[in-house]
Amino acid sequence: MDTQVDTRAQDMLSRVGDIALTTLLEAIYLRYHQDFRGYARASLKRRVAQSLLKFDCPTISRLQERLLHEPAVFTEFLRFVTVQVSEMFRDPSFFRAIREVVVPHLATYPSVKIWVAGCSSGEEAYSYAIVLHEENLLDRAIIYATDISGQNLEQAQAGVYALQRIPQFTQNYQRAGGRRSFSDYYAAAYDAAALDRSLKSRIVFSDHSLSTDSVFTEVQLVSCRNVLIYFGDALQDRAIGLFRESLCRKGFLGLGSRETLRFATDAAAFTELVREERIYQKC
Amino acid sequence: MLSERDDMRVAVIGASAGGVEALGEILPHLLGELSVIVVVHLPRDKPSLLSRVFTPRCSFRVKEAEDKEPIASRTIYIAPPDYHVLIEKNLHLALSIDDPVHHARPSIDVLFYSAADALGARATGVILTGANADGAAGLAAIHAAGGTTIVQEPAGALVRDMPAAALELCAPTHVLSSSAIAALLNKYTTTERDAR
Numbered sequence: 001m002d003t004q005v006d007t008r009a010q011d012m013l014s015r016v017g018d019i020a021l022t023t024l025l026e027a028i029y030l031r032y033h034q035d036f037r038g039y040a041r042a043s044l045k046r047r048v049a050q051s052l053l054k055f056d057c058p059t060i061s062r063l064q065e066r067l068l069h070e071p072a073v074f075t076e077f078l079r080f081v082t083v084q085v086s087e088m089f090r091d092p093s094f095f096r097a098i099r100e101v102v103v104p105h106l107a108t109y110p111s112v113k114i115w116v117a118g119c120s121s122g123e124e125a126y127s128y129a130i131v132l133h134e135e136n137l138l139d140r141a142i143i144y145a146t147d148i149s150g151q152n153l154e155q156a157q158a159g160v161y162a163l164q165r166i167p168q169f170t171q172n173y174q175r176a177g178g179r180r181s182f183s184d185y186y187a188a189a190y191d192a193a194a195l196d197r198s199l200k201s202r203i204v205f206s207d208h209s210l211s212t213d214s215v216f217t218e219v220q221l222v223s224c225r226n227v228l229i230y231f232g233d234a235l236q237d238r239a240i241g242l243f244r245e246s247l248c249r250k251g252f253l254g255l256g257s258r259e260t261l262r263f264a265t266d267a268a269a270f271t272e273l274v275r276e277e278r279i280y281q282k283c
Numbered sequence: 284m285l286s287e288r289d290d291m292r293v294a295v296i297g298a299s300a301g302g303v304e305a306l307g308e309i310l311p312h313l314l315g316e317l318s319v320i321v322v323v324h325l326p327r328d329k330p331s332l333l334s335r336v337f338t339p340r341c342s343f344r345v346k347e348a349e350d351k352e353p354i355a356s357r358t359i360y361i362a363p364p365d366y367h368v369l370i371e372k373n374l375h376l377a378l379s380i381d382d383p384v385h386h387a388r389p390s391i392d393v394l395f396y397s398a399a400d401a402l403g404a405r406a407t408g409v410i411l412t413g414a415n416a417d418g419a420a421g422l423a424a425i426h427a428a429g430g431t432t433i434v435q436e437p438a439g440a441l442v443r444d445m446p447a448a449a450l451e452l453c454a455p456t457h458v459l460s461s462s463a464i465a466a467l468l469n470k471y472t473t474t475e476r477d478a479r
Binding site for chain 2: 046085
């Protein structure tokens with residue numbers, strides 16, 4: 001059965017031609033000012049192919065027609081092609097390094113500002129809120145959590161996750177050096193877990209595009225994990241340029257565990273602080 | 284637009300249960316101008332030891348795939364745990380954390396589809412031993428794109444399900460034992476070089 005489903009996806013993939021895809025992205029940009037033109041093509045192609053199935057369109061041109069004429073469908077499409085099912089404390093050793101290496105620096109600032117760029121459904125922003133809470137910094141911190149999808153932001157703001165994901169979150173939290181019991185941070189009801197309101201009080205969820213928007217504030221830490229892998233070279237350069245501009249001197253940049261600044265134009269503006277965790281420091 | 288990269292030969296290899304042994308009969312024997320990208324299904328939270336296991340045994344460079352890394356010749360790239368690896372048309376590697384396919388991330392299908400799309404007839408896909416159907420549809424995609432397709436003989440595979448599933452979906456160019464697969468990959472690269 002598995003094989004069957006996948007052959008269908010492959011069938012869709014073969015219908016996503018390069019020219020049709022380029023035309024679709026151009027049309028989306030003109031109509032909605034959402035810019036996917038600089039995204040890495042291989043993954044984007046898979047997502048668009050899957051969206052043909054989801055929106056029941058036999059061809060890209062049919063999908064394009066629907067997206068242009070039905071804004072509600074576009075809203076859903078935007079979420080579908082951008083959502084990332086992340087975990088709280090994904091890559092526990094990263095969050096351990098943040099707590100042990102970066103937080104002592106953050107603690108020296110009168111107010112702590114963190115930018116979680118591409119926050120998707122919010123798991124990472126809440127992970128930072130918990131770390132800051134346990135290090136007694138949350139009260140004087142602001143976490144800016146940004147994304148291009150309004151639906152993603154709504155879900156992030158709600159802070160409600162399927163109960164079946166909690167054991168994974170709990171295990172990650174413990175491995176990341178959590179000081180309490182993870183159950184202190186949520187209330188379970190039926191098949192969902194709602195994160196504690198106090199965690200939300202210092203998070204500002206907001207619409208921001210790394211493709212088209214500019215810097216909005218100065219921060220000491222930018223966390224952008226497993227977002228750049230979806231960007232092409234030029235867009236990655238643009239995003240890193242924004243991070244560089246937004247970071248204070250000696251500010252910190254955290255990337256995903258297999259992302260690297262090595263192939264980026266601005267690489268020389270940063271030094272490797274915790275190499276194996278991809279935590280960089282602005283020079 | 285022709286460039287020196289246009290004749291680059293890239294082999295994508297997928298393996299699951301029993302894969303490390305089968306790869307041991309292929310990777311150390313590779314010679315010539317070839318790039319290899321390998322997906323092996325492994326537990327997601329264990330750091331991958333594969334590059335450390337194979338580095339001392341191979342004449343090719345062996346490393347974990349990194350995002351946006353240009354594909355180099357005589358190099359074996361191993362998919363990192365919990366990431367899909369894809370090939371872009373500019374012959375750079377790309378990673379993704381999109382949903383698992385066939386419960387697998389990295390998934391062989393994801394790599395193979397992108398190889399078919401980015402490389403077309405220049406792609407070579409190899410399916411080795413394993414216990415699920417991942418890679419079968421991807422191999423069919425490489426076949427449809429005019430690439431070379433190779434399946435390990437199910438009888439010689441430690442676990443035969445994955446080669447068998449591939450054979451069900453596609454009539455590959457070659458069905459071979461793992462040691463014969465190494466010889467064939469070398470033959471491609473050497474005869475092509477001699478022909479120039």
